[in-house]
Amino acid sequence: ALASEPPTDELLERPPVNRNDSIISKQMLMNMIGVATYEVGLMIFLLHVYEWIPDLKDKNDDPITGPKSRHYTMLFNIFVLLQVF
Secondary structure: OOOOOOOOHHHHOOOOOOOOOOOOOHHHHHHHHHHHHHHHHHHHHHHHOOOOOOOOOOOOOOOOOOOOHHHHHHHHHHHHHHHHO
């Protein structure tokens, strides 16, 4: 893979791959759709139903950060962590 290992005889004896073939298999496509659906669903859920999360009470009197600042920060951090893991 990417010339990190020397070619073996088995690898060299494989038939060539068509240029027009898709790199993404059907299983990979289904996995990507499933993960995207899960992440979008979770983010929409957390955007609208957040009262049960501790320490996310609205503080409208904070002029620097504004209303729902902690909520949006939490959503962003969850989004980033979902991309990493």
